[in-house]
Amino acid sequence: MGEMDFIQNEVLPSLFEGLGTSILLIIPSAVFGLVIGVAIGVFRVFGNPLTEKLASTYVAIFRGFPLVVQLFIWYFGLPHLGIYFSPYTASIIGFSLCSGAYHSEYVRGALLSIKRGQLLAAQALGFTRTGTIVSVILPQALRRALPGCGNELIYLIKYSSLAYMITCIELTGKGKIIASETFKFTEIFMIIGIFYLVMTTIAGRLLQYVEFRLEIPGFEHYGA
Amino acid sequence: MSKPPVLRAENITKRYGKKVVLNNASLSICERELKILIGPSGSGKSTFLQCINFLVTPDRGRVWLDGREILRTHKRDLNAYRQKVGMIFQDFNLFDHLTALANVEIGLTRVRKMGKEEACEKAMQELDKVGLRDHIAKYPAQLSGGQKQRVSIARALAMDPEVMLLDEPTSALDPELITEVLAVIKDLRANGMTMIMSTHQLNFASEVADEIIFLEDGIIVEVGPPDKILYEPECERTIQFCSKMRELYGNSR
Ligand SMILES: Nc1ncnc2c1ncn2[C@@H]1O[C@H](COP(=O)(O)OP(=O)(O)O)[C@@H](O)[C@H]1O
Ligand SMILES: [Mg+2]
Numbered sequence: 001m002g003e004m005d006f007i008q009n010e011v012l013p014s015l016f017e018g019l020g021t022s023i024l025l026i027i028p029s030a031v032f033g034l035v036i037g038v039a040i041g042v043f044r045v046f047g048n049p050l051t052e053k054l055a056s057t058y059v060a061i062f063r064g065f066p067l068v069v070q071l072f073i074w075y076f077g078l079p080h081l082g083i084y085f086s087p088y089t090a091s092i093i094g095f096s097l098c099s100g101a102y103h104s105e106y107v108r109g110a111l112l113s114i115k116r117g118q119l120l121a122a123q124a125l126g127f128t129r130t131g132t133i134v135s136v137i138l139p140q141a142l143r144r145a146l147p148g149c150g151n152e153l154i155y156l157i158k159y160s161s162l163a164y165m166i167t168c169i170e171l172t173g174k175g176k177i178i179a180s181e182t183f184k185f186t187e188i189f190m191i192i193g194i195f196y197l198v199m200t201t202i203a204g205r206l207l208q209y210v211e212f213r214l215e216i217p218g219f220e221h222y223g224a
Numbered sequence: 225m226s227k228p229p230v231l232r233a234e235n236i237t238k239r240y241g242k243k244v245v246l247n248n249a250s251l252s253i254c255e256r257e258l259k260i261l262i263g264p265s266g267s268g269k270s271t272f273l274q275c276i277n278f279l280v281t282p283d284r285g286r287v288w289l290d291g292r293e294i295l296r297t298h299k300r301d302l303n304a305y306r307q308k309v310g311m312i313f314q315d316f317n318l319f320d321h322l323t324a325l326a327n328v329e330i331g332l333t334r335v336r337k338m339g340k341e342e343a344c345e346k347a348m349q350e351l352d353k354v355g356l357r358d359h360i361a362k363y364p365a366q367l368s369g370g371q372k373q374r375v376s377i378a379r380a381l382a383m384d385p386e387v388m389l390l391d392e393p394t395s396a397l398d399p400e401l402i403t404e405v406l407a408v409i410k411d412l413r414a415n416g417m418t419m420i421m422s423t424h425q426l427n428f429a430s431e432v433a434d435e436i437i438f439l440e441d442g443i444i445v446e447v448g449p450p451d452k453i454l455y456e457p458e459c460e461r462t463i464q465f466c467s468k469m470r471e472l473y474g475n476s477r
Pocket of ligand 1: 240
């Protein structure tokens with residue numbers, strides 16, 4: 001069997017399977033991460049002192065602990081407390097919480113950049129505080145946070161490769177297994193690298209499109 | 225003065241740190257009246273107006289609308305009250321992410337829970353009233369200062385307020401744009417809107433105000449009809465301020 005045939009028949013199907021798992025890790029983690037990030041960002045800027053403190057502590061911990069360590073805790077640590085997660089669930093929890101911590105920083109910065117007058121104008125119309133945040137502040141802040149959050153999403157695609165450390169065999173994990181069986185390290189990891197590159201490129205394009213669709217006079221990102 | 229006042233604010237005091245920015249300021253206004261607040265920059269005009277609708281929390285003082293005291297701690301009452309008291313800001317504070325039309329609609333749909341279609345129709349009417357029919361689809365960044373301020377007036381009017389508070393509505397505008405905004409305010413006045421307005425436009429004040437209130441260092445120094453305050457004031461500080469304003473903005477007579 002020729003080299004190309006071997007890769008095409010044996011390696012690629014296996015890698016595509018891993019790629020599927022990767023995508024199934026990335027998409028929910030991205031969604032949960034964003035939701036968490038927005039919520040935490042809002043609590044940090046508009047919360048009461050207690051929620052503000054809790055949110056800051058959350059961010060400090062989840063940005064401070066190495067992600068692998070967090071994954072180990074979710075997967076290997078919690079069973080000691082009688083809490084069991086599948087490798088897949090533990091990975092999603094780990095990625096979402098970590099990603100949320102980073103997103104919240106971008107969201108917080110964007111929230112702080114919205115002028116106080118916007119809040120005053122909404123309150124003067126009779127908006128509740130929550131209504132003001134939801135209808136006036138967030139729509140503006142999220143537009144500003146988008147480039148940063150997009151960056152975090154791209155990171156997420158790549159650090160999803162850590163899931164194999166807790167036996168959730170995604171793209172990188174699959175590659176490692178096949179590579180150690182076949183010793184074709186270079187070829188396999190090059191292919192994997194290209195897979196990630198394709199994913200990040202597609203994600204980048206999607207984000208650009210979203211930015212473009214949400215663009216409003218006065219909120220353009222010049223030159224980006 | 226037999227009519228009861230629509231809005232009454234009593235003994236409003238506000239401190240920032242040790243500085244007393246507003247000291248026991250009171251005012252009341254009856255239906256269809258226009259009262260104008262004048263005073264040097266930093267005298268507390270904005271603070272006074274913002275204390276009236278609790279955008280700034282006064283340290284002391286009480287506010288009544290239609291004889292009912294407004295309690296800041298009752299969130300629902302406070303929000304209902306704010307709907308009835310329109311506010312115009314010096315720097316417009318239009319919602320930057322919304323078109324002119326959406327700026328006017330949003331209070332109707334989100335606060336008054338009006339249906340989308342009805343809100344749109346009402347918003348169009350209000351924008352038409354301020355002469356912006358042709359600009360409804362523009363975003364704040366695409367409007368001139370005068371247009372922005374007129375959108376903000378339409379936004380406030382859409383809530384059908386009983387009283388309007390206008391905080392230096394023309395101070396951020398180029399001279400040639402001031403007239404278009406003042407014309408809208410005169411229109412409101414002619415239609416019987418009750419208004420409290422701070423301004424440096426003494427000519428305008430002398431033309432339209434029922435009463436002028438002179439504020440300095442957070443204290444109401446003198447109150448009276450325009451002819452008295454602008455031309456025969458009793459207090460030395462009022463005289464000084466008015467003559468300085470005339471130097472800056474030209475004489476009115
Ligand atoms: N948030 C604030 N913190 C501290 N000082 C303030 C604040 N807002 C206003 N002031 C002070 O209060 C005084 C009155 O301000 P303001 O009401 O804006 O005056 P005016 O509108 O007449 O120019 C000024 O000295 C100003 O510096
Ligand atoms: Mg002011």
